[in-house]
Amino acid sequence: MSKTIKKIGVMTSGGDSPGMNAAVRSVVRTCAYHRIACAGIYRGFEGMIEGDFIDMDARSVKDIINKGGTILKSARSKEFRTPEGRKKAYDKLTEAGIDALVTIGGDGTFTGAMIFGQEYDFPVMGIPGTIDNDIFGTTHTLGYDTALNTVVEVIDKIRDTASSHNRLFFIEVMGRDVGHIALNVGVGAGAEEILIPEEDLGLDRLLESLRRSKRSGKSSSIVVVAEGDKIGKNVFELKDYVEANMTEYEVRVSVLGHMQRGGSPSCFDRVLASRMGVRAVEELLNGKTAYMVGLLNDKMALTPFEQAVKGKSKINMELLRVSEIMTT
Structure with missing residues (x-):
């Protein structure tokens, strides 16, 4: 896929996690840096179906890097799981001139984004936001x-x-x-x-x-x-x-x-969110789609949505052994 992107939509979905606001900020300001329009999508896929969008610029995201939760709100959408719901979402995005998406959430968010991208040849990138750290393809998810x-x-x-x-x-x-x-x-x-x-x-x-x-x-x-x-x-x-x-x-x-x-995100999560947002936008502009941006060996890395969703994050066996020794 390779097409000119003029406006990127950003959304948060699923359970909230500290660092989501920092990621939204990063996406919006990276769009501004590259002179690309950006729209915030309220309430995840549900807001996408309803066309609940707001145009955002660099000033729209001031003073949010330190805030927990998500200013764009979050919701689960049964309707988006249906072809009819996804068609409504596509029509609303098209009407608003949004031609690419950055989705921030967990495996359910990535599954929905992956299916939507395949059905409508729509560019999508994911940023992992969940405190459980249960997403394959990254050592740390936002909020963990x-x-x-x-x-x-x-x-x-x-x-x-x-x-x-x-x-x-x-x-x-x-x-x-x-x-x-x-x-x-x-x-x-x-x-x-x-x-x-x-x-x-x-x-x-x-x-x-x-x-x-x-x-x-x-x-x-x-x-x-x-x-x-x-x-x-x-x-x-x-x-x-x-x-x-x-x-x-x-x-x-x-x-x-x-x-x-809840709570204000740690410095680590703020920096991680900033790095992930920049990489997600720039990969979209480079023609990439259906990937999750993750942290591997302290570098930003891309994992296909399908692997991120189906793969299993593994427990740190060395740390497990440390715990056995420490509880002696």
Whole structure:
């Protein structure tokens, strides 16, 4: 595909993550630098279907690099999953003179963009924005670093209470399919045990680990649990099991939930978003389409949408071994 691009649309979709605003800013200002018009698309694919667009220039994105969430809002669209919905979106984009897209989101966003691009020969580029870091083709997704810092800070505070009352805390963090957050914050916060979907510790081994910690003189424990961990049906079942078998502990559960998504993005995420936005726009102008911009070996790299969507991000095995040693 190679056609002259005159106006690029930028949108955020799926769950919000810190750094999305910084990426929007980067896309808009890169368009301004190259003298290309830019339009913000409100509420993702849903806003695209409704033609909810706003023309943006360099001044439109001032003072947003430090803000969490997304000024363009986000929404999920059932209608866009249908051919009729995508036809409406194409017609609205055409009416507005938008002839290329930068989509910021996760695998669902990239799947929709990929199908849309194939159906209408429409240039699209993706920027990975999700705190779970579960996208293939990048070592870091936007918001992941910020989420790690947020969670570590919270765990540090919970440990104060755990130590004061000789309590065991199960702390559930996000990570439905992968344990990147749990593994990293578990090591960073000095957790006594880390439960992730990739490693099935088992209830008996969990109890033995906690008893070993108790025998070593620890009066309190922190167990970090990824929400997708397979040991129990949920973190509250783990709590009940441990309480029934280790009466010496008071057991508490803290589900951190959506607080992990919020907050001002870290410097790392702001810089990463800026790099990704520049690369996404310039690759579109160079005639590329249906790629995700990612970070590999500290360099910007392109991964085809199909690989980004179907591939699986892998847990850091070296860090997993570090965690086993640190919890001794």
